[in-house]
Amino acid sequence: MSDDGGFLSxxxxxxxxxxxxxKLAKQTSISDFKRNKLEIDARKNWDKFYHRNKNNFFKDRNWSAEDLKMMCPDIDFEKEISYLEAGCGVGNMLFPLVAEIPNLKLFAFDFSDNAVKLLEERAKELELSVATSVVDLSIPSVSSPFEEQVDLATLIFxxxxxxxxxxxxSAENVRKMIKIGGSVVVRDxxxxxxxxxxxxxxxxxxxxFYVRQDGTRAYYFDLNELSEVFEKSGFRCVRKEYLHRMTVNHQKGLKAPRIFVQARFIRES
Known part of the structure; x- marks a missing residue:
């Protein structure tokens, strides 16, 4: 196990x-009715989330530039690169990233209208040009929603x-947005x-696969499973790892072992 930017890899x-x-043994499943309703209401629940929380819930991901350069050492970030924040939310990855790497040509989409509107408002305040779209990755599409394919995309949670x-x-839809030879970096x-x-x-x-109290959902990945999804969609995996971090609540004296998956895939076909 190695130390990787504050995480153990x-x-x-x-x-x-x-x-x-x-604790796992005590967990119980929801009803089929609720399961189906959550699928139908997925967009509505995220729209409500962003309407309620605005820009205030997620912190800007200020680790992003350092991590991207580590994951993509072969990419020259001094040159203009087209970058897509897929599932952008309010742009917590995009805005810190362009502050550190100003040569990025920016693209972003989310399936929450409210999230995209909040991102557009912040981009306007910062006088940044960002091509945006509202996209549901879970619905098959025949082409990218943007006029051009990108060099680099991120899928962060x-x-x-x-x-x-x-x-x-979802992976097949992302593939259509990335140039052959381009990369997608995933953390989840x-x-x-x-x-x-x-x-x-x-x-x-x-x-x-679980539902939170606000109706949004969370799936917890096996690393090989994640890799297989993208490899079946025409990508080659060049790096994959579990990231381990112990978060500590000093006030309550609690420790929580957090586990994430991270991977980089290159589009081959």
Whole structure:
């Protein structure tokens, strides 16, 4: 296991404790009716989330430039690069990134209208040009919503919000937005993450797929499973890892082992 920018990087997730197993055993599944309703209302629930929280919920990802350069050492970020924040939310990845790498040509989409509007407002305030679109990755599409394909895309905690049966469709849609030879960098929730263990009763939709109290959903990935999804869609995996971090709540004296998956894929066909 190696230290990687504040995270420990490895090829395996963590071993569950006896307490973890007991908590998982107490989790119960939601009804078929609620399961179907969550799928139907997925866009509405994220729209409500952004209407309620505006720009205030997620912090800007100020680690993004450093991490991208580490994940993509062969890319010359001094040159103009077309960059897409896929599932952009309010642009918590995009805005810190362009502040550090000003040569980026910016593209962004989300399936929440409210999120895209908030991003556009911030871009206007900062006098940044960003091509935007409202896109649902889980619906098959024949082409990219943008006039050109990009050199680099990121999917940061995006796929986990989509039903696992639609991950393959999502990867194929992303592929259409990236040039052959271009890259997509993915970071998302990993199997055995503390957040997965702490879900209570009537929160489990299916294996490793849960609903939060606000109706948004979260899936927890196995690293090889994530890689297979993109490889089936014409990508080659050049790096994949579990990221481990222990978060500490000093006030409550609690430690939470967080587990994420991270990978880089290059479009080959």
């Amino acid at each position: 490895s090829q395996s997730s963590r071993e569950l404790t006896e307490d973890d197993h007991e 995006v796929l986990s919000a989509i039903h696992p049966e639609k991950h393959q469709i 929730y990993g199997i055995n993450d503390h957040a997965m263990i702490r879900f209570g009763r009537e929160a489990r939709i299916s294996d490793r």
